[in-house]
Each structure stands twice: as C-alpha cells, then as structure tokens.
Amino acid sequence: MASTTPTPRTTANRPDPLTLEVVELIGEVVARFHQDYEEAAAEHALTGAQARLLSLLCLEPLPMRRLAQRLKCEPSNVTGIVDRLEARGLVERRPDPTDRRVKVAAATADGRRMARSLRESLRFAREPLAGLSEGERVALRDALRGMLAG
Amino acid sequence: MASTTPTPRTTANRPDPLTLEVVELIGEVVARFHQDYEEAAAEHALTGAQARLLSLLCLEPLPMRRLAQRLKCEPSNVTGIVDRLEARGLVERRPDPTDRRVKVAAATADGRRMARSLRESLRFAREPLAGLSEGERVALRDALRGMLAG
C-alpha cells in the first residue's frame, strides 16, 4: 500500500482522513493524560514540575545536573524545585563521596510515600486501557512501538 | 476475555505486564508530543501558552472568557497572554456588537501565518504515524477511540 512515502497523502500533500483522525485522537489522549497528571499533583499540593522531579528521584537518587537533563531544563531551575521539596521533607541533598562538587538529590521516605500516593491517584494515566480487550491492547502496544521507532 | 474487571490484573492487584508496557509507551508518546510542541513554539519565539491560544483563535475568534475555558485557566491570565500576542500583531481584540462588556479575540493575518508555520514545524506531532502501515493505523485509531470512550 503505497509505501514509498512515509505517510499516505491525498493530492494536495495533506494527510489522509485516517491519519488526520489518529493525530487528533493522539492529541486528545495527550491532553487528557497531562490534565490528569497536573490534577493529581495539585491534589497533593505539588506543581507538575515538583511531581515529575519527585517521581524521578523515587526510581534512583540523581545529581542536580542529571536531574536537569532528565527534566530538560537548566540546572539553575532544579535548585529551586529541590529547595521547595526539601523544605517539605520530601527530598534531601546528599554529598557525593567521589566528587565534592556534586550534590545528589534523593527522595526521603515521606517523598516516596507521596510519590506512591500520587501514582495511585492518576486515573486516566493509570487506567487508560480499561475499555480495551487484550487483543486491542496488543494492537495498541504494537502501534505505539512503531510510532516511537519510526 | 476476562471482561468482568476493567483491566486484567495479577494477584496483587497490579496491572499485568502488557498493560504496564502500554501505559509506559503512552507516557513516552505524551512526552514526545509535548516536547515537540514546546520546541516548535520556541522556534517561533512563542511560549506554549501563546502557541495554544493562537492556534485556538485560528479556528475561530473567541471572547476572552471562552478562551480561558478552552485553556483551562483563569480569565485574568488570558489578559496577559493576549496582551503579548497583540503587541506582536498576531492577535487583536474586537468589540462584541451585542454585549459591550465582551471583547472578542481574533487572530490577525500575521497570526494565522505564524500558526500555519507553527503547525508545519511540528515533526512528531504532525507525522507520528510515519512508521505505521494502514492496518496499524486502523488498529491504533480503534484502540484510541476505545480509550477515550472507556
């Protein structure tokens, strides 16, 4: 089926109706996912950035510099976000034994509890697949893999 | 297949591996989509909020109040965003003949050009389906419809 061009197109070089609909659906899913995440964060008196940083630190402690890379922002911003989380006892700074310039941020026990509660309060992001059969989930998985690969 | 519970689960009430993988894939797509959008906006010296507002106004002029509802923020914020876009000649405020309290925001010709350029510079958001066959796109469409419905 016309596989020389990346995406099927009609005459005027516009995506075909099927592709257009899928793009729109993805946009809706993205919006729902994000809204869900922000609301869950707000319910815990966290901003989106704070929730993302805390979730990252629950996987593993990270130096400030690495945090900035993961969050795709400048290192100077991470200082403030960690400051606010540290003031609430959710995160702490630890020295790095091998390099005294480095400060490693880590989630505290309270921080991990908060992150777990946050994760559990994500409705759409956690249960987006409630309406799908196993076959549909397999198809969705394969399509998403294809998107991220392509 | 096991359709009494919303989502298949293993013993400890945790989602099964397939569901977990799909959730993770959706998260990655959401992240890519958003990053793509923000970068495209930045390339045009727009913030994300400005780009979203401008894109909305390219579909139809809207009263300030309605804009706030669409952007899911307070009306007072819209004032500033429209101010900055208006200062750059991308948006204008028009009076509403039927209600003198209302100001209708509308994209200018320059604003529409900017929005079109913005739309065209979205790589992943515009061409997320490059790697998928028609059959995969149909499967993806159906799965996404099911997600948003369920």
Add this chain to the structure above:
DNA sequence: TATTGTTATACTCTATAACTATA
C-alpha cells in the same frame, strides 16, 4: 581551565482578590 551547583535577574504563567463597565 573546566565543571558543579548556586545566586541574581528578568520574563512568563498561574491563581486569587479587588476593581470597572456594562448588563
């Protein structure tokens, strides 16, 4: 000299509350 984290600065987004002009 280069790197890590921080500070200082400026801008934008955000919500809240008070204000104005209409209705």
Add this chain to the structure above:
DNA sequence: TATAGTTATAGAGTATAACAATA
C-alpha cells in the same frame, strides 16, 4: 445584583549570566 474583562499581587517555572568551590 450578576457578568466580562482588567488590574494588582504573589508564587512558581524558565533561561541567562555571573559566581564560589572543587576537579
């Protein structure tokens, strides 16, 4: 009285530039 838009204010995220401590 109620509504549309604005202003004032304060907190948070963001990028840039300059800085101290360390490598």
